[in-house]
Amino acid sequence: MYRQQNLRIPGPTFVPQAVLNASARPMINHRGPEFAALLAGVTRALQDFLRTQNDVLTLTASGSGGMEAAIANTLSAGDRVLCFSNGAFGERFAAIAKSYGCDVRRVDTPYGQAVKPDHVRTELERERDGGRDVKAVLVTHNETSCGILNPVKEIAEVVRSFDRLLIVDSVSGAAAAELDVDAWGIDVAVTASQKAWGAPPGIAIVTMSERAWKAAETSTLPKAYFSLADAKAYLEKGQTPATPAVSVLIALQESLRLMAEEGLEAILKRHRRLARATRAGIRALGMQIFPDETYASPAVTAFRPPARVDPKNVIRILRDDYDTVIAGGPGKLDGQICRIGHLGFVTVQDVVACLSAMELTMRDLNQPVEPGVAVAAALRSYSADAPSKATAGSRR
Numbered sequence: 001m002y003r004q005q006n007l008r009i010p011g012p013t014f015v016p017q018a019v020l021n022a023s024a025r026p027m028i029n030h031r032g033p034e035f036a037a038l039l040a041g042v043t044r045a046l047q048d049f050l051r052t053q054n055d056v057l058t059l060t061a062s063g064s065g066g067m068e069a070a071i072a073n074t075l076s077a078g079d080r081v082l083c084f085s086n087g088a089f090g091e092r093f094a095a096i097a098k099s100y101g102c103d104v105r106r107v108d109t110p111y112g113q114a115v116k117p118d119h120v121r122t123e124l125e126r127e128r129d130g131g132r133d134v135k136a137v138l139v140t141h142n143e144t145s146c147g148i149l150n151p152v153k154e155i156a157e158v159v160r161s162f163d164r165l166l167i168v169d170s171v172s173g174a175a176a177a178e179l180d181v182d183a184w185g186i187d188v189a190v191t192a193s194q195k196a197w198g199a200p201p202g203i204a205i206v207t208m209s210e211r212a213w214k215a216a217e218t219s220t221l222p223k224a225y226f227s228l229a230d231a232k233a234y235l236e237k238g239q240t241p242a243t244p245a246v247s248v249l250i251a252l253q254e255s256l257r258l259m260a261e262e263g264l265e266a267i268l269k270r271h272r273r274l275a276r277a278t279r280a281g282i283r284a285l286g287m288q289i290f291p292d293e294t295y296a297s298p299a300v301t302a303f304r305p306p307a308r309v310d311p312k313n314v315i316r317i318l319r320d321d322y323d324t325v326i327a328g329g330p331g332k333l334d335g336q337i338c339r340i341g342h343l344g345f346v347t348v349q350d351v352v353a354c355l356s357a358m359e360l361t362m363r364d365l366n367q368p369v370e371p372g373v374a375v376a377a378a379l380r381s382y383s384a385d386a387p388s389k390a391t392a393g394s395r396r
């Protein structure tokens, strides 16, 4: 029997049929007027959603390619860089900068805890007092590996006060969590099509502030395919330097259109509600939310199954018997946690379906789970979390 899969990993996310259909449209000339209109429209919509007037470049790459472009275009060999990390993606960002020859100091916060603005301040003061000229600060917005949303707005304030470049990996944060590129003063923000944007993988998105372009003028790190100056020059002609993933861009245009119908505020609110509902369901199963809940991510929920229950078994049973695909812990967290993605085109019905599968899975693992407890807790949370439609005066 055919059974549809409930894809609940934190990216690639569920892609609506309308978006998939868009990606199947006939190919177009990437040097022609239709492509120019497509690229201009996608760029404008991304500027709206990222709340920026800065240049937004779309690269044919995964999110990591966007992170690499951010480094290669703004920094030079030997530049002192502070990378604040509290998970696998922070570690990746530091590793990319290091591989390009930057003088990287990775400042670690334990997995599951947020990077604190005061910590950033203390470390920047220490660098300054030691006579080291920090060129840039790297930070992860939504640390997908452990389900933490770092307080980037407040971190940005600190970095601004030291007048340093701020480069943010918001690959899984943008469009799921608040991100105000211009108001917060973020120089470079990176995201990617397959996360909260609900499109297939293949397009990385990079914003560049005036200050970032200024840094780009003196940057000596090697760049060819990932030259953002080239990307900007071509964007002005309605093109990209090399052949782009045309079909993914068409899909992204469609997902941006669907997102505009809902509106950014409603999207962000939906993510917060779904995250709270998911956590309520997980707690009702007697499981522990992995990160400090004050900073729990609106995009992904990381949790520890009960002692004596192997997270890998939970993931396997969910997949094989209940067609529900969740993620394990990456890197050091492998075999320790499970992660449920609820970013992108996700509804409360999706969360409830996932939690119902969790209930059955825990029963299969001989855990004492009363049928319906997680589902009921999630629905209670979801219902308590917003005015009813009758009083709200608008849809969702």
Ligand SMILES: *Cc1c(COP(=O)(O)O)cnc(C)c1O
Pocket (backbone or CB within 6 Å): 011, 062, 063, 064, 065, 089, 140, 142, 143, 144, 169, 170, 171, 172, 173, 192
């Ligand atoms: C997914 C993700 C990445 C990497 O993106 P790829 O598209 O897999 O290269 C980087 N950072 C964060 C926070 C992510 O969630």
